[in-house]
Every structure is written in structure tokens, then in C-alpha cells.
Amino acid sequence: MIQPSIDKLLEEADSKYSLAVVAAKRARELVDGAVRLTDAPTNKSVSIALCEIGEGHVSYTFNDDVETEIPVEE
Numbered sequence: 001m002i003q004p005s006i007d008k009l010l011e012e013a014d015s016k017y018s019l020a021v022v023a024a025k026r027a028r029e030l031v032d033g034a035v036r037l038t039d040a041p042t043n044k045s046v047s048i049a050l051c052e053i054g055e056g057h058v059s060y061t062f063n064d065d066v067e068t069e070i071p072v073e074e
Contacts, residue, residue, distance in 0.1 A: 004050065004055075009050060012053050012054065012056065013053070013060075022060045026049035026053070027048070028045075030048055031045050037057035
């Protein structure tokens, strides 16, 4: 069984896509030497990142300050 479950992880994220981005960024931090925030019984960086997200140790915010104008052709 995969732990934590996708349902548990989606409680911490807006969508599967944002979850994937956050997990990938955290996994890269772990590979680069960041301290683990969980005692998950695995050495795989993506699994550790997902466990940290599921336990609420990792959160995220998106920068919504950037306004994008899409030109409309008339």
C-alpha cells in the first residue's frame, strides 16, 4: 500500500498538479542535502517528500501577484 494515500495528500494541496510540483521541488531539496522533516522508513527522496507533505511539514504558496494579459483579437 502506498503511504500516504492520494486522498490524504490532496487535503494538503489544491490539485494533483500542484502536489506533483511541490513534491518534486521538495525532493530536489532533499537530494541537495536538506534536512528530513519526517522519520519515514525510506531513502527515496520523492517518497520522503510525499510523507512530509502528508504530515503537514511542507506547505506552499503560489505567487499570484503577476497579472497576465491575454490579447483578444476582434
